[in-house]
Amino acid sequence: MFTIEHDFDATVVTLVDEGAPHLQEDITINAFEDCVTLEQLDPVSDTVQKVTLSMTQLRDLSAALKLPEGVYRLRPAGS
Numbered sequence: 001m002f003t004i005e006h007d008f009d010a011t012v013v014t015l016v017d018e019g020a021p022h023l024q025e026d027i028t029i030n031a032f033e034d035c036v037t038l039e040q041l042d043p044v045s046d047t048v049q050k051v052t053l054s055m056t057q058l059r060d061l062s063a064a065l066k067l068p069e070g071v072y073r074l075r076p077a078g079s
Contacts, residue, residue: 014029015027
């Protein structure tokens with residue numbers, strides 16, 4: 001399950017792990033104009049862990065999810 005909310009400066013997606021039996025904490029994804037952040041509560045330390053991706057890293061991740069194992073470099077369109 002997931003939710004989508006549109007805030008003033010970001011689109012916020014929350015992923016809820018409904019699988020069984022090894023459920024993970026919810027992940028909150030904040031999509032800003034210049035970056036995307038992923039946040040998840042670490043139940044051991046009781047702190048929120050945050051990862052920030054640049055738009056280039058996000059583009060590369062999107063491409064990587066569709067490709068087989070290997071090393072790649074995306075080229076600008078028209079190259």
